[in-house]
Amino acid sequence: MRYLYFLNKISFPMAQIDCLKLQHFRNLSQIEWTLGSGQNIIVGDNAAGKTAIIEALWFLASGRSFRANQPKQLIQQDHNQFTLYCEVAHQHRTHRLGLCRDAIQTIIHLDGQKNATQSDLSQCLPLQLLTPESHQLLTEGPKARRRFLDWGCFFHYAEFIGHWRQFQRALKQRNMALKQQRPLDEIALWDKNLIGAGLAVNAIRSDYLQKLEPILLDFAEYLMPRFNEQHNLTLSFYPGWSSHYQNFGDSLQQYLSKDRQLGFTQYGPHRMDIRIKVDQQDALMRLSRGQQKLLVCSLLLAQAQYLAEQSGESVIMLIDDLPAELDETHRFKLLNLLQEMHIQHLVTTTSLELIPATHKDSRHVFYLHNSQLRPST
Numbered sequence: 001m002r003y004l005y006f007l008n009k010i011s012f013p014m015a016q017i018d019c020l021k022l023q024h025f026r027n028l029s030q031i032e033w034t035l036g037s038g039q040n041i042i043v044g045d046n047a048a049g050k051t052a053i054i055e056a057l058w059f060l061a062s063g064r065s066f067r068a069n070q071p072k073q074l075i076q077q078d079h080n081q082f083t084l085y086c087e088v089a090h091q092h093r094t095h096r097l098g099l100c101r102d103a104i105q106t107i108i109h110l111d112g113q114k115n116a117t118q119s120d121l122s123q124c125l126p127l128q129l130l131t132p133e134s135h136q137l138l139t140e141g142p143k144a145r146r147r148f149l150d151w152g153c154f155f156h157y158a159e160f161i162g163h164w165r166q167f168q169r170a171l172k173q174r175n176m177a178l179k180q181q182r183p184l185d186e187i188a189l190w191d192k193n194l195i196g197a198g199l200a201v202n203a204i205r206s207d208y209l210q211k212l213e214p215i216l217l218d219f220a221e222y223l224m225p226r227f228n229e230q231h232n233l234t235l236s237f238y239p240g241w242s243s244h245y246q247n248f249g250d251s252l253q254q255y256l257s258k259d260r261q262l263g264f265t266q267y268g269p270h271r272m273d274i275r276i277k278v279d280q281q282d283a284l285m286r287l288s289r290g291q292q293k294l295l296v297c298s299l300l301l302a303q304a305q306y307l308a309e310q311s312g313e314s315v316i317m318l319i320d321d322l323p324a325e326l327d328e329t330h331r332f333k334l335l336n337l338l339q340e341m342h343i344q345h346l347v348t349t350t351s352l353e354l355i356p357a358t359h360k361d362s363r364h365v366f367y368l369h370n371s372q373l374r375p376s377t
């Protein structure tokens with residue numbers, strides 16, 4: 001297995017959150033948290049606000065929540081805004097990330113500069129997230145799989161974000177022209193930009209997926225050895241249009257009048273998907289809920305591993321409600337792997353007993369009670 005070689009031979013500097021401060025986020029009025037390297041465990045009763053802390057970090061890194069559609073839902077009741085701040089050691093320097101959100105707008109600061117963008121924050125805070133809903137990466141529609149793949153493309157290919165933005169702009173313009181029932185030849189004018197940017201986006205995605213697949217198979221073999229012995233797991237790239245058409249341009253051409261009737265572009269890189277199969281069958285038909293979760297863990301670990309190999313940096317892993325995710329054997333395996341991979345990880349639980357003690361020397365335990373987060377004494 002490749003990763004075993006990697007784990008034994010090389011250790012990368014750990015990307016690390018040093019501190020997190022938040023104000024008026026969900027039920028938490030004020031938290032100031034100094035984290036340790038390695039494993040950070042937050043223990044708290046139901047509704048203590050454990051997920052809120054994970055959510056706050058995820059919001060800082062991605063500009064969105066994984067459980068609320070409207071950012072205003074995140075503002076503490078009877079308040080007008082929330083603020084988040086964190087210091088993260090990344091690429092051999094420490095960055096200071098700040099974000100303030102009210103009902104209308106988000107203000108972002110990076111290292112004291114006000115003109116930073118969300119993608120600047122994302123670059124400085126490479127987070128992976130595992131929640132009890134993570135198996136939706138397999139069970140839900142392709143949107144979550146596109147997000148997963150695009151996350152990796154964003155970190156590995158500097159040109160990706162430019163092509164992606166250009167594609168989104170061209171798609172919006174074409175859809176607007178379709179909706180307004182513009183003449184067919186006028187709509188086709190947008191196609192050149194759409195095709196150029198769309199193919200560039202998909203070429204990067206497909207390349208990245210190819211790189212990821214062997215690493216994913218290694219982790220799946222480690223986490224599900226018996227399953228792997230008996231079954232054949234494969235990933236394939238669906239570009240977003242049917243293979244009946246030679247290329248994206250042909251597909252656009254074929255569907256032009258139908259698109260005009262519907263008022264939007266039906267097929268293209270915005271419909272891209274990763275097809276995951278077990279013995280040539282849809283993985284969902286063959287995997288138990290637990291196996292789905294393990295496969296999602298393998299996908300996230302593969303991304304983390306590939307990023308470390310390519311950039312010499314590790315990601316930071318957020319795991320909400322670990323005991324709900326995995327049984328004891330797999331909890332142990334996952335935490336052990338994260339320690340071996342030198343990945344700082346934040347884990348929430350209702351009871352410390354449910355977290356296997358893998359490497360006690362790099363374990364930091366905090367108790368969340370009455371909106372106060374205190375280290376265990």
Ligand SMILES: Nc1ncnc2c1ncn2[C@@H]1O[C@H](COP(=O)(O)OP(=O)(O)OP(=O)(O)O)[C@@H](O)[C@H]1O
Pocket residue numbers: 025026027028044045046047048049050051052053073074075076077350
């Ligand atoms: N905008 C808000 N203002 C105030 N309180 C909120 C707001 N949004 C959510 N809450 C409350 O915050 C509390 C914390 O919820 P959270 O899901 O973060 O807790 P948890 O510790 O992860 O719980 P569990 O172990 O049950 O998953 C809940 O009681 C919830 O009702």
